[in-house]
Amino acid sequence: MKKATLAVAVLAASTSAAWAQSSVTLYGIVDAAARYTTNTNPGQSDKQLIPGGLSQSRLGVNVTEDMGGGLKALVNMEHRFNSDNGTVAAADFWRQAWVGLQSSEFGQIRLGRQYNILFDIYTSTYASFRYSPYIEAYKPEIGMSAGARQDNMVKYLGQFGNVYGEIQLSAGEGNSQNKSEGFLLRYSDGTYGFGGAYLQVTDTAGKKVKATTIGGSYTSGPLYVNLSWAENKFDTGSLLQAAYTSGLLNAQSALNAAGSSVAKREMLMGGVTYQLTPQFNIGAHYWHATQTHQLASLPGKSKADFFAAVADYAFSKRTDAYLEVDYTKFSGAVAFQNGATKRGGAMVGVRHRF
Template identity: 70%
Template sequence: MKNAAMALGLVAAGVSSAWAQSSVQLYGILDAGVRWTSNANAGSSKNQLIPGGMSQSRLGINVTEDLGGGLKAIANLEHRLNSDNGTQAATDFWRQSWVGLQSSEFGRITLGRQYNILFDIYTSTYASFKYSPYIEAYKPEIGLSMGARQDNMVKYLAEFGPVRGEIQVSAGEGNTQNKSFGGLLRYAEGAFSAGGAYLQVEDTLGKKVKGYTAGAGYNDGPWYLNVSWATNKFDRGGLLGAAYTSGLLGPVLNAAANDVKKRDMVSAGFTYQATPQLNLGAHYWYATQTHYVVSTSKSKGHYLAFVADYAFSKRTDAYVELDYTKHDGAVRFQNGAEKRGGAIVGMRHRF
């Protein structure tokens, strides 16, 4: 009896120890910058304190629990906020909210509101800058990511050596605009990475938006180089046109936000680490767009940005950013301007 009790005690201690292998991590970014924009208000310039120059400010929680046998339970909640006034950055309080299982042998499956595969392949494989995937206040490439996130998503990720694959499926549930499916494939070995992805989203009218992207990155010593291509194709008369075309730096399409037929973008850029603290980067994006109604010719967009980023520590950095935009054809800014310049001086802290 005494031996049995001891054995049960050892088992209980082992189970308690296994259950104790869990962690809850609080993380976040606070970013704020002073931005100047030309042709912002009926041709006049605009000065403002923006809540995110290089990164959108956020507060998040990561949860990991070791279930034993190479299996982990994982979860994430992430809230986006405006650092300039403390308000909520979007109508959805949680910009990410998912739970899942991760296996060392079989990969990872997650369920909930998550980044879509277009965003995943871009930020993991051929991001615009080495020290920040994109410029939060100036991100034309994210305008082709079809919302960057989807609700009601099931995503599966698996890695086999240098190869990673992902599949996503989102349930439209009869009354939302995010019924989707797609996949990505990525290869990364040493300094080189390349990949591509396809995503289709369907609205409640049965109209579809299809997105494709491919690109590569090279990171060796102080140099990081990247090149990418992306396209979105829109069914005529769909409900997603306004949502998925407004992300390209805020231009309107002659008051016909659902008039986009096809949008293509190619881009290339580099980052050079001049010193252990100082990174210098530049990126150029070129977009073309065809329309169903307003024009039979192509609209064009030219986008150029330069960034200097100085790291005071691993967590705190300051940056200076310059950007220039020029539109041709049916695309204009909301005040009718075709050209616009901008500059940001800001500071960012990660924790």
């Protein structure tokens, strides 16, 4: 009996030690906003409660296991949902689902569905706003990121002093349109940050989309300034044109024309954020896009101008409220889905992060 009791005690102690080496973190964001949008239909405007103003609502799990010797195992699973009605935000329940290994000396390897290198550099090196890398309800720059995520990906991430890099590879695997290869490189010393990225995605017909971006940012006390440039080039007949040019504003708009007619899209982006007080931030951002068409029947280039300004007040380290206004103007062969070429918007919302 004593031997059995001792064995149970040893097992319990070893189990506790094993759990002590591993941590599981539940995290999330719940964001909702009341939004007013003009020209949603000819002569009409919309008043909505939208499920994400600054951020898309999400629930995620991070797992870290310290295996000793500077080596860790990592897991991330992240689900996105609509806070206005509780429905799933996308067809894929897990917007991220990957497992990886991290070495204190050599960096990380991640395997699975995850953000691509374009999204990573847009939201880190020259994010549009300091307090939120982009506006979920109004995000032209994310429309340049080749879908923001790729399936079947192997990604390497390494930090060497002030220099950081990533390499991305993903297999097409049969009918998947996500065969890709790319890299990013950036430098950041806390004040200056600059870098660039290149990603090539190939469809099942062998047609390619080539995306390039470069830019930088400057941070000094309460001031944050960023400037960047991006380009997407499409092979004629690319099966990915519909997915990558269907809209820059959550499917509210179509910066495309006559179906698969896009040869090239460029975007110049710049903005400034200023922290007036520890709780109160204001920011503004401007995006200018040009689109070259493949069809001779269309104008050589179409243009789009986007502008947004945000005031954000933090009630605490986890809860903030915000006011946002935006304006969009199209010219050439592109327009909103209802034919309008101009649209304004405004929203007020609350976001909680845990």
